[in-house]
Amino acid sequence: MTAVVLDGIVLGLQFGLLGVGLTLVYGLGGVLNLAHGQLAVLGAIAVWLAIGTGLPVLPAVVVGLAAIGLLGFLLDTTLMRPVYARRGDERVLLGLLLTLGVAFIIDGLLNWRYPIASLNISIGGDPISILGVRMRTGSLLASTIAIAAAGLLLLFFRGTTLGRGVRSVIQDEEGARLVGINPASVRNLIFALSAVLAGLVAVTRSMTSPVSASAGIDFTILALIVAVVGGLGSILGAFVAGILLGIVNTVSSFYIGQYITTIVLLAAAALTILLRPSGLLGRRK
Amino acid sequence: MSLLLEVDGAEKRFGGLPALDGVTFGVDEGEILAVVGPNGAGKSTLLKTIGGLERLTAGSISLSGSKLDGLPPYRIRHRGVAMVMQTPQAFASMTARENAVLGAMFGSATGLLSEREARVRAEEALGFVGLSDRAEDPVATFNLHQLRFLELARALAGHPRLLLLDEVMAGLNDAELEASIGIVRTVRNQLGVTVIWVEHVMKAVMNLAERILVLDFGTMLAEGAPADVMRDPSVIEAYLGSSSSA
Ligand SMILES: Nc1ncnc2c1ncn2[C@@H]1O[C@H](COP(=O)(O)OP(=O)(O)OP(=O)(O)O)[C@@H](O)[C@H]1O
Ligand SMILES: [Mg+2]
Numbered sequence: 001m002t003a004v005v006l007d008g009i010v011l012g013l014q015f016g017l018l019g020v021g022l023t024l025v026y027g028l029g030g031v032l033n034l035a036h037g038q039l040a041v042l043g044a045i046a047v048w049l050a051i052g053t054g055l056p057v058l059p060a061v062v063v064g065l066a067a068i069g070l071l072g073f074l075l076d077t078t079l080m081r082p083v084y085a086r087r088g089d090e091r092v093l094l095g096l097l098l099t100l101g102v103a104f105i106i107d108g109l110l111n112w113r114y115p116i117a118s119l120n121i122s123i124g125g126d127p128i129s130i131l132g133v134r135m136r137t138g139s140l141l142a143s144t145i146a147i148a149a150a151g152l153l154l155l156f157f158r159g160t161t162l163g164r165g166v167r168s169v170i171q172d173e174e175g176a177r178l179v180g181i182n183p184a185s186v187r188n189l190i191f192a193l194s195a196v197l198a199g200l201v202a203v204t205r206s207m208t209s210p211v212s213a214s215a216g217i218d219f220t221i222l223a224l225i226v227a228v229v230g231g232l233g234s235i236l237g238a239f240v241a242g243i244l245l246g247i248v249n250t251v252s253s254f255y256i257g258q259y260i261t262t263i264v265l266l267a268a269a270a271l272t273i274l275l276r277p278s279g280l281l282g283r284r285k
Numbered sequence: 286m287s288l289l290l291e292v293d294g295a296e297k298r299f300g301g302l303p304a305l306d307g308v309t310f311g312v313d314e315g316e317i318l319a320v321v322g323p324n325g326a327g328k329s330t331l332l333k334t335i336g337g338l339e340r341l342t343a344g345s346i347s348l349s350g351s352k353l354d355g356l357p358p359y360r361i362r363h364r365g366v367a368m369v370m371q372t373p374q375a376f377a378s379m380t381a382r383e384n385a386v387l388g389a390m391f392g393s394a395t396g397l398l399s400e401r402e403a404r405v406r407a408e409e410a411l412g413f414v415g416l417s418d419r420a421e422d423p424v425a426t427f428n429l430h431q432l433r434f435l436e437l438a439r440a441l442a443g444h445p446r447l448l449l450l451d452e453v454m455a456g457l458n459d460a461e462l463e464a465s466i467g468i469v470r471t472v473r474n475q476l477g478v479t480v481i482w483v484e485h486v487m488k489a490v491m492n493l494a495e496r497i498l499v500l501d502f503g504t505m506l507a508e509g510a511p512a513d514v515m516r517d518p519s520v521i522e523a524y525l526g527s528s529s530s531a
Binding site for chain 1: 336
């Protein structure tokens with residue numbers, strides 16, 4: 001049981017990182033990015049291509065994530081502009097449609113150019129024992145990276161004025177403008193950051209199991225579930241939900257079966273919406 | 286004295302009705318100008334158009350000769366125009382200091398300061414309004430009076446040239462009113478900040494303002510020295526006729 005729970009935490013930390021990008025973009029601009037998972041996979045494939053050119057893994061990861069971050073930035077400054085120019089339902093709907101379009105385009109391109117590509121970073125070394133459970137070094141490294149990234153994010157958003165500036169836009173865009181913040185450039189940067197985080201998750205996933213070019217939709221669904229359960233717009237909520245759902249995921253696939261796990265996760269999301277519509281840590285409006 | 290702000294033929298329509306109609310005036314560097322008028326006269330709208338929160342439908346606004354209208358609010362803030370709104374806007378989930386540091390970091394002319402410099406300016410501003418000992422407290426625990434002072438500090442932390450105040454003295458008791466009047470006067474005297482100040486509390490207006498502009502239904506009824514303006518028959522009628530709270 002301990003092993004299953006530990007595995008769940010490892011997975012959950014990555015779920016959290018995946019969800020936090022989605023939740024931030026939603027909090028800032030009201031856009032649920034349905035291409036989030038596709039950006040993650042595109043990041044992984046970019047790393048795979050970089051490795052293919054003969055780059056060592058670490059520089060390849062840096063190059064791949066930088067590329068996906070740049071793409072995120074460009075998407076937000078070009079395609080998403082008409083979305084942010086609108087208000088209310090119109091913005092939500094246009095945002096969903098456009099990002100869904102992006103998701104299809106990325107899936108299509110990957111399927112056309114790299115149908116059998118998959119990133120699989122193997123981390124050598126003997127398993128290490130934690131709480132009496134032997135953990136693979138790949139899992140440990142993936143968790144360490146996820147913990148470090150999560151820690152840095154929380155430090156940035158809670159401990160620095162720059163981070164509080166970003167949060168202030170989520171809380172009250174007009175108030176943020178009044179103190180001199182330009183919400184549009186905050187959105188640009190956060191969209192880019194969210195793409196980098198998505199790519200990072202795909203990279204850490206690939207340390208324990210291969211990430212294929214067609215995995216985008218799975219990542220998107222996961223990110224949506226995590227963000228909804230954590231409370232859309234809540235950074236800490238995404239991590240708490242990520243870890244909880246990671247544990248639910250491994251426990252249910254261990255005791256019930258892998259094929260039903262997605263349904264269990266969706267049920268968890270549905271239950272959260274019924275019991276706490278604003279998510280675990282979301283603000284009630 | 287040199288002209289700081291110029292409002293020329295300002296018009297703002299919501300749907301068909303004008304909230305501002307041909308408003309034209311100037312404000313000198315270092316002046317305290319009070320804007321008064323009955324409820325719905327367009328006073329808040331005037332401040333919002335200067336601050337960029339509402340767009341003019343006609344006319345122009347310029348600061349030191351360069352065009353202000355049409356710029357987004359954060360740009361206007363970086364040009365040195367800070368605003369304290371009628372309803373408090375401070376971020377309730379943060380402490381007073383965090384709010385003030387935000388104002389310093391993002392509200393300054395460059396649009397971004399170092400964390401250290403921003404903290405120094407925030408501390409100064411909090412001290413200025415007498416909130417140093419409340420710096421660590423969450424804003425949610427502040428009363429109305431303290432909230433307004435905090436917003437003033439947040440505005441001052443960005444080192445503005447022009448301060449727009451919207452009814453910051455409404456609902457205060459006598460002691461708080463005295464304190465507020467004193468602080469606005471010191472802001473001008475010590476920091477050299479120009480102030481445009483919308484107010485219903487006539488006692489404070491007569492005490493502090495150097496010039497008064499009277500708005501009614503979006504048009505300018507009168508403008509001039511406080512004592513003169515208040516003797517103006519059209520002003521008296523506007524006030525008595527509207528039976529406002531003034
Ligand atoms: N966003 C808006 N949409 C439509 N009408 C508006 C809007 N804002 C203001 N108005 C209208 O414009 C007119 C002027 O409003 P404004 O808030 O400027 O008045 P005010 O002088 O500040 O009044 P008060 O003393 O009550 O604060 C009012 O008739 C108001 O109803
Ligand atoms: Mg008003």
